[in-house]
Amino acid sequence: MKKYTITALVANKSGVLTRVSGLFARRGFNIESLCVCTTEDEALSRMTIVLAGDEYTLDQMTKQLDKLIDVKKIAAAPEDASVYRELLLVKVKAPAEKRSEIIEIKDVYKAKIVDLSPETLILEITGEPNKLDGFIGVIEPYGILEMARTGVTALSRGASCLNDRKDYNELI
Amino acid sequence: MKLSGAEILVRCLKEQGTDVLFGYPGGCVLDIYDAIYRDGTLKHVLTAHEQGAAHAADGYARATGKTGVCLATSGPGATNLVTGIATAYMDSVPLVAITGNVTVSNLGRDSFQEVDIAGVTMPITKHNYIVKDIRKLAPTIREAFSIANAGRKGPVLIDIPKNIQTEACEYEPEPAARRAPRAVERAAVEQAAEALRRAKRPLIVAGGGCIGAEAAENLHKLADILNAPVSSTLMGLGAFPASDARFLGMIGMHGSDASAKAFRRADTVVVCGMRFSDRVTGDRAKFREGKTIIQFDIDAAEIDKNVRADIAVMADVNETLKALLPLLEKTERPDWLKEVAAYKEYEAANTDKALPAARILQALRAFTDADTPVATDVGQHQMWTAQYYPFEKPRTLITSGGLGTMGFGMGAAIGACAGTGRKTVLVTGDGSFHMNMNELCTAVTHRLPLVILLMNNNCLGMVRQWQTLFYGKRYSQTTLNRQTDYLKLADAFGAKGLLLADPADAPKVLAEAFAAEGPVLVDCRIGIDDKVLPMIAPGKSFDDIITKLD
Structure with missing residues (x-):
């Protein structure tokens, strides 16, 4: 299955997340990640949804979501026309004898140390999901105690904005 | 002018052209019912069960093209609407369902008769609302009607907590919004x-x-x-x-x-x-x-x-x-x-002309006109009606297609009849009829001119047909063997009951049925093994059409 990214501007009110996630469950589509955040307009939240499927799933999901009254704008965010970013926090075992190795890896990946204890480190890294996957692969042998990924958030490249698009409910 | 939430609701419904609503009172809609009583101009059809009210509002909408409105109290009242809302959703019928709920301060505390009806109906409505601010009540109602009718039509639910019904707010009348369809690409x-x-x-x-x-x-x-x-x-x-x-x-x-x-x-x-x-x-x-x-x-x-x-x-x-x-x-x-x-x-x-239901439905044509609403339930009788009754005009067939809701017919026929004011036919089966026959009392109370043709084959005919064709004639739970005496039943409800034992008598019996004023229930005896043909088995193509069975 391929991964597809959809970005949406949705009404910033309770129940909207349930409407969106409920639609996925009901139609049998799989969400890989869902990232919700505030926007420059306090009436709107921005959702970045990564789904696993094919072109059909992407087409159906976008159209079905577009019909929801609380989904104001929606579009697929293809890789070549979008900036994807994700943030990772990872707590890794870091005994004194391994610490310098880990710090070297951190520097290569331009990650940051954000917490330190006698036995552990928390590293923070931002980037495209692939970069995060690569970083995790390298750091894994040292022993990952726990980690948190935010899921992808995306913006389209260039001057075009999601807000410029027409909502389906304006077309009918 | 300052009005209570309940009064605002009544005013807004009238703004939208609602002339009749279908519902059932209860604890959390008492204030709305009080406002309806004091207003005195909105016709209300009290059903026997909230499901009947939802189907009636649906039947009203299908027959008239207007938005159907149903009203129920919180908890069980609200959940009883669910099948009706889902039926309307699958067939894209404009419906506004209004439910009461416990006061906002009691929401989420598992209060008496509290249910999250907005959560329950999320997948079966175009949109739904819980109104928690009295100032948003009027705009919400107007928006609900607009959404129900925009584009592909469908149901919208508004859940109104009890305190919102009693709180007061400034009300400004507004004409119903008219939506013009957009230009075509x-x-x-x-x-x-x-x-x-x-x-x-x-x-x-x-x-x-x-x-x-x-x-x-x-x-x-x-x-x-x-x-x-x-x-x-x-x-x-x-x-x-x-x-x-x-x-x-x-x-x-x-x-x-x-x-x-x-x-x-x-x-x-x-x-x-x-x-x-x-x-x-x-x-x-x-x-x-x-x-x-x-x-x-x-x-x-x-x-x-x-x-x-x-x-x-x-x-x-x-x-x-x-x-x-x-x-x-x-x-x-x-x-x-x-x-x-x-x-x-x-x-x-090459069609079997002896099929009893076909003979009855063909005889029916003589007593109806092109505008007569014909409602059905779901099953063999529904398919026979679709096949043998000639529908000439839009909005005359009132049937549950997408959801295939047995028990739809009684409520839907009441709604269609109340909405059009015309003599209305309901074609039903003994299985479907038993699901919501309680609504016969509603038809009697309102003296609705309803002719109910009950295709009685003493079985769940459509399921039996599948069992015959695909399950080796193992008739699991489809032979009814019920002892219901439909003539006495009609009599007990205050309706007229007639027996049509032989399809040859259809013209005579139907003449009597159509001459009567209030609801008439006609017990039409048909064969237990009558089949709906042609048939294409599920997942097969048009090449595999079955037109005759050995």
Whole structure:
């Protein structure tokens, strides 16, 4: 299955997340990640949804979501026309004898140390999901105690904005 | 002027042109019922059960084209609406369901008769609301009506906590918003016109969208200009007159043989407001083989959902037809029309004329006119009605298509009858009737001129048919053996009961039924092994149509 990214501007009110996630469950589509955040307009939240499927799933999901009254704008965010970013926090075992190795890896990946204890480190890294996957692969042998990924958030490249698009409910 | 929430609700309903609502009182809607009482101008039909109210509002909407409104209290009142709301959702019927709920401060505390009806109905409504601020009540009600009628129509639910009904707020009257359909994308229509100009053997398939969009007149013009035969889905029946020589009847699982043959031979199929239900397409992949499919639909998500369209126009189907017609030139197709006429003749000559339900439904024509609403329940009687009763006009067949809700008929017929003021027919079965026959009391109380034809085969006929064909005649739980005496039952409810033991007596018994004033229940005895034919087994294609059983 391929991964597809959809970005949406949705009404910033309770129940909207349930409407969106409920639609996925009901139609049998799989969400890989869902990232919700505030926007420059306090009436709107921005959702970045990564789904696993094919072109059909992407087409159906976008159209079905577009019909929801609380989904104001929606579009697929293809890789070549979008900036994807994700943030990772990872707590890794870091005994004194391994610490310098880990710090070297951190520097290569331009990650940051954000917490330190006698036995552990928390590293923070931002980037495209692939970069995060690569970083995790390298750091894994040292022993990952726990980690948190935010899921992808995306913006389209260039001057075009999601807000410029027409909502389906304006077309009918 | 300052009004209570309950009063605002009543005013807003009247703004929207609501003249009758269907409902059932209870603890959390007492204030609304009090406002209705004090207002005194809104007609209210009290049903026996909230499910009946939801189906009645649905039947009202289907028959009149207006928005149906139902009202129920919190908790069980609200959950009893659920089947009715889901039925309306599947068939794109504009419905506004209003529920009361516990006060906002008691929400989320598992209070008495509290249920999260907004959560429950999320997948079966176009949108729903919990009104937690009295200032938002009027705008919410207006928006709900607008959403219910915008684009592909459907149900909207408004949950109003009890304190919102009693709190006061400034109210400013507003006229109901009129929504004009948007302009149609010209390029797509031109593409459709181009494909139709190339078509040798075009076939039009009318779906429920033709009725929802009031497109019957332009559909007729399309058939005229193309000289194309017309098939219809169950939901589209009435959009094209059954008496027209080009009408081939229903298409799909229990569609006509003529429709199936014409479909197989057609090179271009124009699908108007139809969603390619599995009951229509059977084998989805085979459905489009060797054809150009042109799809007109207001719902973008229906385009390419079940069957890929070669050309699609996403717009109101009536607007699409209006834009398309001037681009077409009248084309004569004597060979194609002769070919499909031969299919029709062949089918007519080879249909079992002794089938009791068919004889009764054909006798029924003499007592109804083209405007008579005919409601059905779900099962064999429903398919027979679709096959044998000639629907001439939109909004005359009131039936649950998508959800296939047994028990729909009684409520729906009450709603259709209350909405149109016409003598209304309900064709039902003994299985479906037992589900919501309690609504007979509603019809009696309101002295509704309802003729109920109960096709009594003492079994769940459609399920039995499947058990006969696909389950080795193992009749698990479908033989009813009920001892219900329908004549006494009708009498007990205050209705008239009649027995139609032999289909040959149909004209005589129906004459008596139609002469009566209030509701009449006719116990029509039919055979336990009567079948609905033709049939295409689920997932099979039009090549596998069964027209005769050994």
